[in-house]
Amino acid sequence: MSKLFAAVDLGGTSIRAAIANEQAEVLESRSIRTESHEGPAAVVHRIGKLVQDLLHQVGSETSLAGLGMGVPGLVDANTGTTKFLPNLPTQWRDVPVAAQLQEQLQCPVRLLNDVRTATLGELRFGHGQQNPNMTLAFFSLGTGVGGGVAIDGKIRLGPLGAAGELGHQTILANGPRCGCGNRGCLETLASGPAIAAEGIRLMRMGLAPNLHQLVDGDEQRVSTREMNEVADRDDAIREAIVIAAKHLGIAAANVVTILHPDMVVLGGGVAEIGDLLVNTVRDVVRERVCMFPTDNVQIEKSLLGEMAGLIGAVALAIDAVRL
Numbered sequence: 001m002s003k004l005f006a007a008v009d010l011g012g013t014s015i016r017a018a019i020a021n022e023q024a025e026v027l028e029s030r031s032i033r034t035e036s037h038e039g040p041a042a043v044v045h046r047i048g049k050l051v052q053d054l055l056h057q058v059g060s061e062t063s064l065a066g067l068g069m070g071v072p073g074l075v076d077a078n079t080g081t082t083k084f085l086p087n088l089p090t091q092w093r094d095v096p097v098a099a100q101l102q103e104q105l106q107c108p109v110r111l112l113n114d115v116r117t118a119t120l121g122e123l124r125f126g127h128g129q130q131n132p133n134m135t136l137a138f139f140s141l142g143t144g145v146g147g148g149v150a151i152d153g154k155i156r157l158g159p160l161g162a163a164g165e166l167g168h169q170t171i172l173a174n175g176p177r178c179g180c181g182n183r184g185c186l187e188t189l190a191s192g193p194a195i196a197a198e199g200i201r202l203m204r205m206g207l208a209p210n211l212h213q214l215v216d217g218d219e220q221r222v223s224t225r226e227m228n229e230v231a232d233r234d235d236a237i238r239e240a241i242v243i244a245a246k247h248l249g250i251a252a253a254n255v256v257t258i259l260h261p262d263m264v265v266l267g268g269g270v271a272e273i274g275d276l277l278v279n280t281v282r283d284v285v286r287e288r289v290c291m292f293p294t295d296n297v298q299i300e301k302s303l304l305g306e307m308a309g310l311i312g313a314v315a316l317a318i319d320a321v322r323l
Contacts, residue, residue: 003065003321004058006051006105007313009114010071012036012087015047016310019054024125024314026307028054036088040095048104064107068316069097070117070309077161080111086179108320113161114309115140119148120155121312122265126303128153134262137255139166139248140308141270144179145187149259167191169254171247189247192224192270198240199227207236228273238276245277249284256289256297267302274301 002021009016011034018029032050036043047069055064073085073092080098084091098109112120119138128134133153140146147166149156156163167187168180175184176194188194200219202208210230215221224241231238252264264285266278282299289297304311 004055004062005314005317005321006055006064006067006107007310007317008047008051008067008069009117009309009313010034010043010047010069011114012072015043015050017047017050017054018310018314019051019058020311020314022318024121024311026310028057029310030054034088040082040088040090040092040097041100044095044097044100045104048101051105064105066108066110066317066320067101067105068117068313068318068320069101069109069111070114070313070316071097071111072114075111075113075161077110077112077157080109082111083160108317110316110320112155112157112312112316113146113148115146116148116155116157116161116164117312117316118146118267118304118308119150119164119312120315121304121308121310122267122302123150123153123155124315125311126308127263127265127298127300131262135259136263136265137166137252137259137261138164138265138267138302139252139271140268141190141248141266142192142268145185145191146268149255149261151259166251166255169251171250186247186251190244190251190270192268195224195227195240195244195270196222198244199224199237202234202236202240208234210234211237224270224273228276231276241273241276242280245273245280246284248277249281250288252281252299253285253288256285256294257291260292261297263298263300265300265302267305267308269306271301272305 007018018026074083082092082095101109136150138148145167149164168185172184176188178185210233
């Protein structure tokens, strides 16, 4: 029987988990609320229980070969200890998550930052399948902007596991204050909330009548999804999306100039805007990278979409067994 692997994507509000085979085919999956106020020990125990329940649903007598888990912050990948998860109570400083799950599930466990995990998923089971040794830059565009870099087929983590934070490069020197403490980070200009905030501003000014009609004037309903839906009818909304995409294009151009990757992949919910976003980024990269031709640098939307984190966690679990 094929080996079975568990994948976990830990978020501030929800935990997603799956059981998959060696081909990263998901056999069972489920989400539960994080309930992070209960503290790290309780959350980790509930993760283990969720994985056990999913394994039971698969109906297999086979024990898990390994578990991979993406976490929203810094982690010591060598020990599986969380170092700083800024959006969770207590920030999970020095929590031995891997050791606790290994004891509960009796299998090897590996942890990685969630966006680096998604980068691994894209490398192994997404666009990277065409060239396993490729150099790839991954932008995760959602509530924040995260990133990951693979060089010659290997994820670059750096000494603190923080290498690849593409969302915190400075795009505007005196731009908006970012949660990281810097000003003008890409995250302040091209994240979902940043784009939606501009949509709300335009709606308040009467410059987005179709958006106003779509959400019945409810500002809480405005997201990049709704903005994209009316972009062909509200010129101001289309312009707002293009401006955000141009900022993203500058960030991608910086990465292309530094790394000359084979591919830049755009993932996360904002990437679902699609052609308007992707084509604008391509144009900006072509315009701004002047040191060498960029014809062979592909800029694509993620093949894995919202599953990139979970699929990456499967790849992480497979690596845990191979070590």
